Amino acid sequence: MSAPPPAIEVSRLVKTYGGTTAVNDISFTVARGEIVGFLGPNGAGKSTTMRILTGYLPATAGSVHLCGLPVATRPDEVKRRIGYLPENNPLPEDMRVSEYLYFRGRLKEVARRQLGPRIDEVLEICDLKRVRHRIIGQLSKGYRQRVGIAEAILAEPPVIIMDEPTIGLDPHQILIVRDLIAGLRGRMTVIISSHILPEIEVTCDRVLIINQGRVVAQGTPAELRREIFGQSSYVLEVAGDPATLAAALATVEPDLRATPPGEAPGAGPEEFRRLRLTTARPDELGEAIVAALAASGCRVRAIGREHPSLEDVFLAATRRSWDAVQAAAPRPTPAR
Amino acid sequence: MKHLPTLLSHELRMLLVSPATYVAATLFLGFMGLVFIKIVELYGGAPQETSPAVVYFQLFWLPVCVMVPLLTMKCLAEERRAGTLETLLTTPVTTTEVVLAKFGAAYALYTALWASTLGFFLVLRRYSGDERFLDAGPLLGGFLFIGVSGLLFVALGVLASSLTRSQSVAGILSCVALATLILGGNALADSPWLDQGLLRPLRAAVDHGHVFGHRDDFARGVIDLRHLLFYASGTALALILSILSVEAKQLHA
Numbered sequence: 001m002s003a004p005p006p007a008i009e010v011s012r013l014v015k016t017y018g019g020t021t022a023v024n025d026i027s028f029t030v031a032r033g034e035i036v037g038f039l040g041p042n043g044a045g046k047s048t049t050m051r052i053l054t055g056y057l058p059a060t061a062g063s064v065h066l067c068g069l070p071v072a073t074r075p076d077e078v079k080r081r082i083g084y085l086p087e088n089n090p091l092p093e094d095m096r097v098s099e100y101l102y103f104r105g106r107l108k109e110v111a112r113r114q115l116g117p118r119i120d121e122v123l124e125i126c127d128l129k130r131v132r133h134r135i136i137g138q139l140s141k142g143y144r145q146r147v148g149i150a151e152a153i154l155a156e157p158p159v160i161i162m163d164e165p166t167i168g169l170d171p172h173q174i175l176i177v178r179d180l181i182a183g184l185r186g187r188m189t190v191i192i193s194s195h196i197l198p199e200i201e202v203t204c205d206r207v208l209i210i211n212q213g214r215v216v217a218q219g220t221p222a223e224l225r226r227e228i229f230g231q232s233s234y235v236l237e238v239a240g241d242p243a244t245l246a247a248a249l250a251t252v253e254p255d256l257r258a259t260p261p262g263e264a265p266g267a268g269p270e271e272f273r274r275l276r277l278t279t280a281r282p283d284e285l286g287e288a289i290v291a292a293l294a295a296s297g298c299r300v301r302a303i304g305r306e307h308p309s310l311e312d313v314f315l316a317a318t319r320r321s322w323d324a325v326q327a328a329a330p331r332p333t334p335a336r
Numbered sequence: 337m338k339h340l341p342t343l344l345s346h347e348l349r350m351l352l353v354s355p356a357t358y359v360a361a362t363l364f365l366g367f368m369g370l371v372f373i374k375i376v377e378l379y380g381g382a383p384q385e386t387s388p389a390v391v392y393f394q395l396f397w398l399p400v401c402v403m404v405p406l407l408t409m410k411c412l413a414e415e416r417r418a419g420t421l422e423t424l425l426t427t428p429v430t431t432t433e434v435v436l437a438k439f440g441a442a443y444a445l446y447t448a449l450w451a452s453t454l455g456f457f458l459v460l461r462r463y464s465g466d467e468r469f470l471d472a473g474p475l476l477g478g479f480l481f482i483g484v485s486g487l488l489f490v491a492l493g494v495l496a497s498s499l500t501r502s503q504s505v506a507g508i509l510s511c512v513a514l515a516t517l518i519l520g521g522n523a524l525a526d527s528p529w530l531d532q533g534l535l536r537p538l539r540a541a542v543d544h545g546h547v548f549g550h551r552d553d554f555a556r557g558v559i560d561l562r563h564l565l566f567y568a569s570g571t572a573l574a575l576i577l578s579i580l581s582v583e584a585k586q587l588h589a
Contacts, residue, residue, distance in 0.1 A: 017588060051422075054426040056422055056425055056426050056586065057587070058587065076428050076430075079427060080428050086419060086422055086423060086426075090420045090423060091420070092350070094353050094354075103342070103346050104427065106339075107339055107342060107343075107424075107427040107428070107429055108428065151423075
């Protein structure tokens with residue numbers, strides 16, 4: 001028996017609006033049950049890509065398959081398989097929460113008999129029971145966001161697409177939304193765009209970074225760190241003779257380079273100094289460094305491995321793509 | 337079309353909680369009440385040749401040009417401005433279902449408001465004790481004209497709402513389109529210059545779309561298939577253009 005198709009398969013997707021290319025030759029795949037973070041600066045093409053995935057916008061070129069179904073030719077079947085929370089989460093102001101969920105459930109073809117219990121379930125999951133009879137227009141931003149999420153998961157679709165689900169939420173509400181999304185892991189495929197990068201790092205299995213309509217990096221946060229920075233670094237607080245120290249480090253790894261990030265000028269061998277050690281080796285060297293330094297008579301007070309944050313990865317990846325575009329652009333001819 | 341009943345009941349509910357609906361209903365019933373009082377005074381002063389129902393429907397255009405824009409201006413323009421049209425169209429509903437539901441709800445309310453004015457005639461008959469005040473022929477003809485022409489008027493309102501994000505612009509567009517159709521057609525029908533030379537074929541088209549002429553025919557009990565076709569085809573065209581307008585704006589969203 002052949003394996004089921006991936007939840008989302010995007011191949012060479014292009015979208016242009018009146019001469020502007022919003023999405024430029026994007027390709028990626030999302031496996032079933034995976035939670036993927038979609039990152040990019042404003043105007044990078046994230047929302048456009050998400051709208052194409054939902055079948056709301058047609059693509060200019062390329063193909064998009066959702067659960068094996070082509071979005072371009074079978075949009076109705078695709079729409080039955082997605083839950084979508086758009087950017088800014090537009091909701092009807094004059095409806096009550098439970099009425100709205102009932103209406104959306106009927107449109108999403110949830111059987112009338114199952115709809116009542118399912119609404120109770122999503123209200124419970126999203127902690128909305130207290131406000132189920134409140135008018136949506138009178139709800140706070142956090143509650144409104146949760147109503148949008150409840151609506152997206154209401155029909156239990158295999159794919160959930162969320163455009164900035166945590167925007168404008170306070171830390172408590174972000175935690176609730178994070179737990180809620182984590183609870184979907186394995187059952188539903190989730191694709192989330194967000195500017196809150198630590199949030200994406202905690203929640204997502206994989207990250208796609210998009211800039212100027214192109215995918216500039218993709219992989220797990222650890223893979224991206226390796227790909228973008230290509231080295232590990234350690235911060236060390238040590239006292240000892242610099243020549244002995246260099247020799248001891250060379251015994252651990254010949255390409256281990258020490259740079260003094262915050263050394264006090266004129267510090268003697270008896271005084272502690274902070275050093276940053278960098279190496280291309282991805283494996284853990286902390287223990288070996290401590291052992292080598294101790295054997296050579298140097299005193300180690302602290303050692304720690306530095307992890308570039310996803311924010312650093314994001315900034316480096318987007319900067320790299322801008323640099324590539326600038327390098328490819330023709331230089332202006334000087335005026336004579 | 338399986339989502340149409342769900343969408344239609346939702347749209348009716350949304351119209352019933354909208355303040356614009358109550359403004360439209362109050363203005364309409366107030367105006368038609370005043371018209372009716374004037375008719376009663378006229379008929380109380382001296383005997384008239386025509387039935388009061390015929391006179392009653394003569395001023396139909398004035399409430400139509402105000403009420404139809406108020407009932408329809410919000411339907412698509414506001415949904416697009418608020419972004420709820422996007423969430424609606426990412427469910428398995430089609431643009432056709434959405435437009436038909438908006439049209440159906442506005443038309444149901446339009447006809448319900450007109451139907452409620454039948455009460456004026458019932459009250460008059462009850463207190464005057466005169467059967468002639470409930471002259472079935474012109475009354476039925478008049479309400480049939482309102483029902484048939486209302487299809488086109490409401491469809492034009494929906495079309496205007498599909499063209500813009502702004503409710504007020506949609507309302508103005510709708511009012512201008514209705515006034516042009518009803519009053520412009522009447523002004524052209526009375527223009528002698530249309531009978532000259534090359535313009536003569538245009539005269540046939542103007543006569544065919546002369547709404548006041550249709551009203552008089554319906555009031556006399558003349559149900560002309562050409563009139564019915566005019567309103568049916570006009571309604572279909574306006575709704576198709578509304579669907580295309582929503583889809584075209586979606587392409588450039």
